[in-house]
Amino acid sequence: MSGATTDPRMNSRRPPSRGFELSWSDPRLRALVWQVVIIGGVAGLIWYLVSNTMTNLQVRRIATGFGFLDRVAGIPIGEHSIDYDPAVHSYGRAIWIGVLNTLRVSVVGIILSTILGTLVGIARLSKNWLLSRLAAVYVETIRDIPLLLQLFFWYAVVQGLPAPRASLHPVEGVFLSNRGIKVPLLEWQDAHSWALAAFVLGWIGTASWARMATRKQEATGIRPRVWPAGLALMIGFPVLVWAALGAPFTLEMPVLRGFNFVGGLTISPEYGALTLGLVLYTASYTAEIVRSGILSVATGQWEAAGALGLRPGSVMRLIVLPQALRVIIPPMTSTYLSLAKNSSLAVAIGYQDVVSIINTILNQTGQAVEGIAMIMLVYLTISVSISLFMNWYNARIALVER
Amino acid sequence: MSSTTIGASSATRTQPPLLVAGPVAWMRANLFNSWLSTAVTLALIYIIARSLIGFVDWAFINAVWTVPKSPQGVIDPSDCRNIKGVGACWAVIGDKWRFILFGRYPFDEQWRAGICIALFIGLFVVSAMRRFWRKELALIWIATLFVIGVLMWGGVLGLAFVPQDSWGGLPMTLILATFGLALAFPLAIFVALGRRATTLPAVRWLCIVYIELVRGVPLISVLFMASVMFPLFMPVGLNPDKLLRAQLGIILFGAAYLAEVIRGGLQALPKGQYEAADALGLTYWQKMRLIILPQALRMVIPPMVNNFIGSFKDTSLVLIIGIFDLLTAAKVALAEPVWQGYSTEVYLVLAVIYFVFCYSMSRYSRGLEAEFGRSVRR
Structure with missing residues (x-):
């Protein structure tokens, strides 16, 4: 053993450095030549394609550049969250609306699919045989059917709803018809904004109270109760602010007038079908991730937590979940990414997301290169943002090793 | 006692x-x-x-x-x-099943497309069997895909010629998915090796940019690129076929995902294998061909099957650029005035077809995974 450490050959860790030789047996020369050949080949191919494209564009008299963004769009857009008039506003604004529509589907889809997926994942681990089998059947079936087919199915279901005059009316103010889902809308007033601000303040207050409680617990071993303070700060305080400002509460009810509804909030058939399809499809993946995450926590951890006298809820919250999250977060990131990318299937059922709008523009102007570059840029930006956020979150919950 | x-x-x-x-x-x-x-x-x-x-x-x-x-x-x-709304109308399937399954392929020649479906399924079954996991499997694949090409196109051996524009239905879905995998596979191996080539930083960056760029965008954008940008890339007057362009898009898209799967296998292999191969004095390509790839690829068969399931489902997206696959054929059948409004029945049948393919593959991959896991633990 000790002989090995005194072996003189082990003292010099690197091979003796040699000068650069112009010989094929020198790995550095070989590496250099290979790189020059490969990069040169790829660059040549790209140059060939670009020059072909340039010639083709000239032959077909297609304009280049992004000048068309300022021209009047003239595309009717059904759903726009910012002001839009096809006769006035530009292509650039139309694309921006498309981006917002994509984000609207993606964000809502991510939130809802996480909730549903977590519930199904836990249900699949349930001791109740029927519940776990049902969750398994859901996961296995939904995963093995193409999302596009599911979207078509849901769109057909939504379109098969009765006309507005005969619409389904399950709860007061809610109407289901082939024009979409109508729900009452709260008339937003200043008091509501102030109440929202009060809620945010209360949230910050609760967080600092909880932090103080933790410090006290570390010092004395007794944890002051957090929930009464939280209740008062996050619920009581905003309600008080709202009441002090006159407690305004008026709902704008959807009313049937002529052939369609007026007022209220509309969830269009396209948006509804797309969100429903995406959420159900993605939740089946999320469920498997959550299940494997919880299973990855060793049984000993549950037992040890139980032996410490923690209640089942606390075992989950304090012991199991923090460990499971470390396994869950990385695959969850790629599920979110694929949801955002899958939202581009909107084009097939007529929801005007960024792909659908740019596709229309591309057909009008013929500027395919710019259009596709913009689609790719939008999705790369969304992908990178989700990755960065999830990596930040992952680093925050990562195991701090000594 | x-x-x-x-x-x-x-x-x-x-x-x-x-x-x-x-x-x-x-x-x-x-x-x-x-x-x-x-x-x-x-x-x-x-x-x-x-x-x-x-x-x-x-x-x-x-x-x-x-x-x-x-x-x-x-x-x-x-x-x-x-009986609309109360009962199903299976008559739509009885009337349209040949169209949904084979698309616009000439009616009298549809037995050829049927044999192609059987050949594809046979190819999958043979590839799933452990005793065929050798170099000869590549030959089996090449031969089968060649026979499928002959059957679909015809024009030889007394078979009538059928242009690609008339292909459709399930054979089209299987062609897009299987040819996509078979041709993406070699590309993916090179890209995966390139991404791990530490001595070639420029090549490494090239591979990273390709993989991350493709994985960051949806398949639709790649398919749009294939359908509207590829014609611009070609020299004036040369316009490749629509199916060929879509197939190329699927290959380029699938290779990036497959490369990441293969990279997982390359990374999971113990370092000692690389060092032992170097110690034997093997060149880089000998090392990869004889030592590293046979082990690494074997290790990633289950995730590769999962990857194939994904691309099998993804081929349905070619509907958006107007290629006649299974889903497109169903949509066209439903557009007929007589059968408008019976989409639930047709979609249900399609779902069953897709489900049978995907579920059997995923069961297989899970069984394999469990078996591999056992042997590793032993």
Whole structure:
């Protein structure tokens, strides 16, 4: 053993450095030549394609550049969250609306699919045989059917709803018809904004109270109760602010007038079908991730937590979940990414997301290169943002090793 | 000692009581072990029974299986109109199944497309069998894909020529997915190796940019690129076929994902394998061909199957650029005025077709994964 450490050959860790030789047996020369050949080949191919494209564009008299963004769009857009008039506003604004529509589907889809997926994942681990089998059947079936087919199915279901005059009316103010889902809308007033601000303040207050409680617990071993303070700060305080400002509460009810509804909030058939399809499809993946995450926590951890006298809820919250999250977060990131990318299937059922709008523009102007570059840029930006956020979150919950 | 022997022999004679180890005990433990569990079980039984009865009523009891057809070939769908919403109209499948399955492929030649489906399935089954996991498998793939090409195109051996524009349906879906995998595979190996080539930083960056760029954008954008940008890339006057362009897009897209899977295998291989190969004095390509890739690829077969399931489902996206695959054929069949409004029945049948393919592959991959996991742990 000790002989090995005194072996003189082990003292010099690197091979003796040699000068650069112009010989094929020198790995550095070989590496250099290979790189020059490969990069040169790829660059040549790209140059060939670009020059072909340039010639083709000239032959077909297609304009280049992004000048068309300022021209009047003239595309009717059904759903726009910012002001839009096809006769006035530009292509650039139309694309921006498309981006917002994509984000609207993606964000809502991510939130809802996480909730549903977590519930199904836990249900699949349930001791109740029927519940776990049902969750398994859901996961296995939904995963093995193409999302596009599911979207078509849901769109057909939504379109098969009765006309507005005969619409389904399950709860007061809610109407289901082939024009979409109508729900009452709260008339937003200043008091509501102030109440929202009060809620945010209360949230910050609760967080600092909880932090103080933790410090006290570390010092004395007794944890002051957090929930009464939280209740008062996050619920009581905003309600008080709202009441002090006159407690305004008026709902704008959807009313049937002529052939369609007026007022209220509309969830269009396209948006509804797309969100429903995406959420159900993605939740089946999320469920498997959550299940494997919880299973990855060793049984000993549950037992040890139980032996410490923690209640089942606390075992989950304090012991199991923090460990499971470390396994869950990385695959969850790629599920979110694929949801955002899958939202581009909107084009097939007529929801005007960024792909659908740019596709229309591309057909009008013929500027395919710019259009596709913009689609790719939008999705790369969304992908990178989700990755960065999830990596930040992952680093925050990562195991701090000594 | 003697007392335990007596106990054991008496235990073999008497059965355990039914309430400890019987169906009743099983139900107690798994369905009714607490108040909450009992409530959940009862609620679920109610919901399942309700929906099952509703489904059986719709799909079987109230369903219309055939509709009368006049000698001129005019279909009278009034039976289906009458039961709309109460019962299924399976007559749409009976009338349109050949179209949905084979698309616009000439009716008299559809047996050729049928044989192609059988060949594809045979190819998958052979590839799944362990005893064919050798170099000869590549030859089997090349030969089968060649035969499929001959059958689909025809023009030789007395078969009538069928242009690609008339292909469609399930063979098209299988062609896009399988050729996509077969041609993406070599590309993916090179890209995966390139991404791990630490001595070639420029090549490494090239591979990273390719993989991350493709993985960051949706397949639709790549397909749009294939359908509207590829014609611009080509020299003036040369316009490659639409199917070829879509296939190229699917290959380029699939290779990036496959490369990441293969990279996982390359990374999972113990470093000692690389060092041992170097110590034997093998060149880089000998090392990869003889030592590294056979082991690394074997390790990633389960994720590769999962990857293939994904691309099998993804081929349905070619509908958006107007390629006639299974889903497009179904949509076209539904656009016929007679059968408008019976989409549920058609979509259900399609879902079953896709499900059978994907579920059998995913069962296979999971079985393999469990087996590989066992051998690693041993």
